[in-house]
Amino acid sequence: MRSKMMGCREEHQSTHGSVLGGKPNHCVIYPPKSSIVAEELERRNNDWLNSSSSSSSSSGTYRFVRTKVASDLMVQVGDFSFHLHKLAMVSKSGYLNRLVFAKRSEGHGHNGGSLKIVLDDLPGGTNTFESIANFCYGFKVDVTATSIAPLYCAANFLEMSDDLHQGNLISKTEAFLSFAIFSSWKDTFKVLKSCESVSPWSKDLLIVKQCSDAIAWKASTDPKAFTLGQNSNGNLNVGESSDTWWFQDVSTLRIDHFIQVIESIKRKGVKPELVGSCIAHWTAKWFSGTTFVFDDPTIFKHLTQKLQRITIESLINMLPAEKNSVSCNFLLYLVKLGLKIQVNSELLSKLETRIASMLEQCCAQDLLVKNYGDKDTTYDVGIVIRVVKAYVLLALKNSRARLCIVGRLIDGYLTLIARDINLTLIDFKLLVDALPTNARSCDNNLYRAIDMYLKAHPSLMEEERASVCKAMEYHRLSEDARQHAMRNGRLPLKIVTEFMLLEQVKMARSISVSKSNINPRTTTQVIMKMNNKKCLEKGFIAPQKEIMLIRKEVENMKMQLNQLQMCKLKLQKQVQRSCIK
Known part of the structure; x- marks a missing residue:
């Protein structure tokens, strides 16, 4: 298919209405006639194309235009020299025209020599x-989506406008640039990728903004309405979720271009949950563990860390503000990266506060953020401790019911991480103690986590095991949990003894309460009824004998109470001896 657009003839294969795409868009620019007839631009060094990336091997390479007129202008670009003609170049470039005029004003080129411009x-x-x-x-000139942005920027740099020559290079490249950006999803990314080498020109000339707006429009549109083509791996962009099909391609963008795309997508009204998921997808692609992936291995370490810090701070700043637009797990991952890279402390505190406000809606699995070091814990416990402390500061006025929700969450998280042999006693205790005591109405889950931790860390000293169990309280355990604890050999002797003592005290109080609730008149009436029944069979029993029976019952109760008191004293002495040892 051939079409004309502002004097630029494009040759491309139409693929509208097909998600499979086709050949990339290709443009052949036919310029106006030149005032100098030339045969070709001769390359004296045949290896020029292969050596263009190496300054050492390309030094002294020349380009000559074959004409009947000797060249009078040498333009040096990098390590390459072009022997050209002033008339052909300055007639279409306002910038070169000014430079040539300035050189001639300074006296260059009057002796028949060539002017040199760098x-x-x-x-x-x-x-x-x-x-x-x-x-x-x-x-x-053959132009593709990969080369059009640099060519358009260079045409603007050299001021090749239609004011100098009708159908000049700016207008022709601009026409194909707009066509490539909006006609093909694949070519939009090619154009945006090529902008990396011509910053900040591509930004000032709004090429990046045009690409970002095009991507935003297409991301919020049915993908079958335009040409998708193939992704960078050669795989067709089909089979993705109807909402997230664009994530993979957008995640290939450099951070500055990614920010522009996200801003455009937000303005387009894409759902905040999708925006948050896209940011998480980009982060997962560019960060492996906590190591930033660079194409250029020569970047110095301090520059790498600086770029990491700027990247993470940019990601945090671009997060959608809407509630639940970003998962708690991803936010924790950002905290982990931020701590390692030492991002702005105020920004990090703001992020921790946001996570703290989400804890009441989280589950224990949401708090699992992996570590990658061999000697590290499987999951990063430190960031959870920070977030829980931030929650406590926010939740001072919260109801006890809301505190207990987070209490159950943290106890569930402790259960998940307790078996980790690299989990230190300090981190375990810090997380247990991070919540106030009224945040737990039941200690069954805490007891389970403590028991699992003690089992996974059998080398702990008696004092260390006792410190782990300090937060667990007898009265917040169920009856089954208490019975299990009193028979648990992993618990420290002090805790087991204390639980047994409290169990005895509980029994004593129960008997004491039962005794205090006995009504003498009621007891007498019960006995009288029993006696009356017996009287019908064996005759009348004297009132004095009835009183003796009541007294005997009271004495039995006193004896049982004394025995419990003696048992209590013995247990207290055992506890004291174990503490001395």
């Missing part, structure tokens, strides 16, 4: 300037 900061470098030279001499 363009070290030309966007796109040597490859792009060769295309520009071809355009100025009337040769056709």
